[in-house]
Amino acid sequence: MKTEKDKNIPYKIYLKEDEIPTQWYNVRADMKNKPAPLLNPGTLEPMKAEELYGVFCEELVKQELDNETPYIDIPGEIVSFYKMYRPSPLVRAYCLEEKLQTPAKIYYKFEGNNTSGSHKLNSAIAQAYYAKKQGLKGVTTETGAGQWGTALSMACSYFGLDCKVYMVKVSYEQKPFRREVMRTYGASVTPSPSTETEVGKKILSEHPGTTGSLGCAISEAVEKAVTSEGYRYVLGSVLNQVLLHQSVIGLETKKALDKYGIKPDIIIGCAGGGSNLGGLISPFMGEKLRGEADYRIIAVEPASCPSFTRGRYAYDFCDTGKVCPLAKMYTLGCDFIPAPNHAGGLRYHGMSSILSQLYDDKYMEAVSVSQTSVFEAAEEFARIEGILPAPESSHAIKVAIDEALKCKETGEEKNIVFGLTGTGYFDMVAYEKFHDGLMENYVPTDEELNESLAKLPEVK
Numbered sequence: 001m002k003t004e005k006d007k008n009i010p011y012k013i014y015l016k017e018d019e020i021p022t023q024w025y026n027v028r029a030d031m032k033n034k035p036a037p038l039l040n041p042g043t044l045e046p047m048k049a050e051e052l053y054g055v056f057c058e059e060l061v062k063q064e065l066d067n068e069t070p071y072i073d074i075p076g077e078i079v080s081f082y083k084m085y086r087p088s089p090l091v092r093a094y095c096l097e098e099k100l101q102t103p104a105k106i107y108y109k110f111e112g113n114n115t116s117g118s119h120k121l122n123s124a125i126a127q128a129y130y131a132k133k134q135g136l137k138g139v140t141t142e143t144g145a146g147q148w149g150t151a152l153s154m155a156c157s158y159f160g161l162d163c164k165v166y167m168v169k170v171s172y173e174q175k176p177f178r179r180e181v182m183r184t185y186g187a188s189v190t191p192s193p194s195t196e197t198e199v200g201k202k203i204l205s206e207h208p209g210t211t212g213s214l215g216c217a218i219s220e221a222v223e224k225a226v227t228s229e230g231y232r233y234v235l236g237s238v239l240n241q242v243l244l245h246q247s248v249i250g251l252e253t254k255k256a257l258d259k260y261g262i263k264p265d266i267i268i269g270c271a272g273g274g275s276n277l278g279g280l281i282s283p284f285m286g287e288k289l290r291g292e293a294d295y296r297i298i299a300v301e302p303a304s305c306p307s308f309t310r311g312r313y314a315y316d317f318c319d320t321g322k323v324c325p326l327a328k329m330y331t332l333g334c335d336f337i338p339a340p341n342h343a344g345g346l347r348y349h350g351m352s353s354i355l356s357q358l359y360d361d362k363y364m365e366a367v368s369v370s371q372t373s374v375f376e377a378a379e380e381f382a383r384i385e386g387i388l389p390a391p392e393s394s395h396a397i398k399v400a401i402d403e404a405l406k407c408k409e410t411g412e413e414k415n416i417v418f419g420l421t422g423t424g425y426f427d428m429v430a431y432e433k434f435h436d437g438l439m440e441n442y443v444p445t446d447e448e449l450n451e452s453l454a455k456l457p458e459v460k
């Protein structure tokens, strides 16, 4: 609610173009307990840079393994690209506050203002840039819901790189428009599992008729990259380098809040692989780690895929085909296949190693929410704030509303900041199910989780 005190705070806080960050912030530099290293799945020894060079671009491997450098320069060409759609607005949700009749002040950082419709472009452009700089021909990747594949195809077309996307077969068939956006930007899109790779053929022979999974598409994309001359693999979430690139979200948010002397009490984000949340909280977490400030930080995940709240902190494979290195993370087990939840971007079995360590060290909290409660929040938000939110982002909306309603009970004027990661134009089938009352709230049983957790690799 806009009060006398708020008269100087606009609905949208825009930074100026020259206020776009020129350095990314690497939160690992301020962590006492560093995230656990990636392990070679054969030897169980920490992966060395040279072992990763066949899979990832060299500069990105350096960023992946760098636990010490706090600030890393953003190359000028990436900053120029950022200028096409950044800085993104930090919006004060005055209308939502009014509707909820809460004394809380709600802010959201909106990352949906680009054609890919999500924050994923922030890292896609960086990864494409380093691939180009290394003189590569192209990159391979996987996509589930399609946001990452779209962002990457935009980034690759900008730098004239070939882009090969393995799209989970069920999404390929159900989301033809996403597929066509990628092809418009010049990407080739293959439904996964496919017969183009050995791992794809193996999965198809073992599970004929399967509609695929993210873990299986990752295995295919990695195999394609390591067996094709001049290609490397890129990933849109989970990895340390991705959280680094996404720190632009948090750096801009902090700069905008600082301008108006606003200190957040609660920072909320949805968590799939952890990249938007990690990016949003990084500079705030840095202050917390250095003992300069305190914030409540909340990760929100779907009850159908609850890595933080019901998973185990352990080494696990990142993919179903078990070709990738092992990562220590909160995981449900790489064989866990979540129920067909409508927030496709939150269906990954694991979680960023950085966030996993921070959560284990109790620097942040996590909650899980049911699917229909998320869509109720999405609709309430859309009707009053105008933006049609992505189902993933709506997990954060749900908990921001819950926290604002708690403030109503207690009369506290807390500052709540949440990440609105994207728009939901390609998710209308999910909205349709919700409106028709056909949406289910699937929650895995303990038995189901124990079954996949029992298969975790043994690492001491």
Ligand SMILES: *Cc1c(COP(=O)(O)O)cnc(C)c1O
Pocket (backbone or CB within 6 Å): 117, 118, 119, 120, 147, 148, 236, 237, 238, 270, 271, 272, 273, 274, 275, 276, 277, 345, 346, 390, 392, 393, 421, 422, 423
């Ligand atoms: C991919 C995606 C997410 C989840 O991924 P994170 O890496 O956890 O950020 C959230 N929101 C949107 C809109 C996405 O596309």
